[in-house]
Amino acid sequence: MSKVISNERIDEDFFLLKVEDQKLSKIGQFYMLRAWDSYPTLSRPISVYDSDDNSVSFLVKIVGEGTEILSELKKGDDIEITGPLGKGFPEDISGKIALVGGGVGIAPLFKSAKEYKNNPNNTVDVYLGFSGTPILEEEYKKICDNLIVNVGGFITDDIDTTKYDYILTCGPEIMMQVLYKKCKEEKTDDRLYVSMENRMACGFGACLVCTCKTNHGNKKVCKDGPVFLANEVWG
Ligand code: FES
Numbered sequence: 001m002s003k004v005i006s007n008e009r010i011d012e013d014f015f016l017l018k019v020e021d022q023k024l025s026k027i028g029q030f031y032m033l034r035a036w037d038s039y040p041t042l043s044r045p046i047s048v049y050d051s052d053d054n055s056v057s058f059l060v061k062i063v064g065e066g067t068e069i070l071s072e073l074k075k076g077d078d079i080e081i082t083g084p085l086g087k088g089f090p091e092d093i094s095g096k097i098a099l100v101g102g103g104v105g106i107a108p109l110f111k112s113a114k115e116y117k118n119n120p121n122n123t124v125d126v127y128l129g130f131s132g133t134p135i136l137e138e139e140y141k142k143i144c145d146n147l148i149v150n151v152g153g154f155i156t157d158d159i160d161t162t163k164y165d166y167i168l169t170c171g172p173e174i175m176m177q178v179l180y181k182k183c184k185e186e187k188t189d190d191r192l193y194v195s196m197e198n199r200m201a202c203g204f205g206a207c208l209v210c211t212c213k214t215n216h217g218n219k220k221v222c223k224d225g226p227v228f229l230a231n232e233v234w235g
Helices: 065-071 103-117 137-142 173-185 230-234
Strands: 002-009 014-020 030-034 044-047 055-061 078-085 096-102 123-130 146-151 166-170 192-195 211-214 217-220 227-229
Touching (some): 044 055, 044 065, 055 103, 096 103, 103 137, 103 166, 166 173, 173 192, 173 230, 211 230, 227 230
Parallel strands (some): 096 123, 096 166, 123 146, 166 192
Antiparallel strands (some): 002 014, 002 078, 030 044, 030 078, 192 227
């Protein structure tokens, strides 16, 4: 059991939950969270937004009963966190990197951008798409070279994929597929990584709920992913 350090409401839908934790997560990994006994049955898979030696933070969107309960936690409350889990974004890449996120899919891009920027040879551009009011713009601006925000349109329209050595994306599947199509057209699909958001139950490879088809057979998003090369999933 861990303790909540802080829980900050960002807007009507989003909150930033910071929890005590000494395990170091890698970029693009997630935890299973729960702060209830038996109902709702399942823990909630939530991506790591940021972490340090003593804490892990999650940017969470309220989408149902579980996330509603998490949104009401206060400093000092108990929370069960299991993780870090899964295989995240590639860590050893360098060059020009684009991170493209939509909705709550922007969450794992924060720590990722920060870590890629630790390598002075990297250029890191972050593209964020929102259907409503943008959130955390100032925070993202500080940790990348260029921040591009699209409100109400398609963030995929704003990127020239040929400018980048690597493109990493997380968000609604439709957004990621449009980006994949664009990359195919611009012959950059070989450098596109996608973070899949399939429904999960166990989070560690035991239940098969999160299975997705790839051209290397069926894979478990929670254990083999959530990050895959786009060509592996859609190619
Ligand atoms: Fe159970 Fe992935 S959530 S195998």
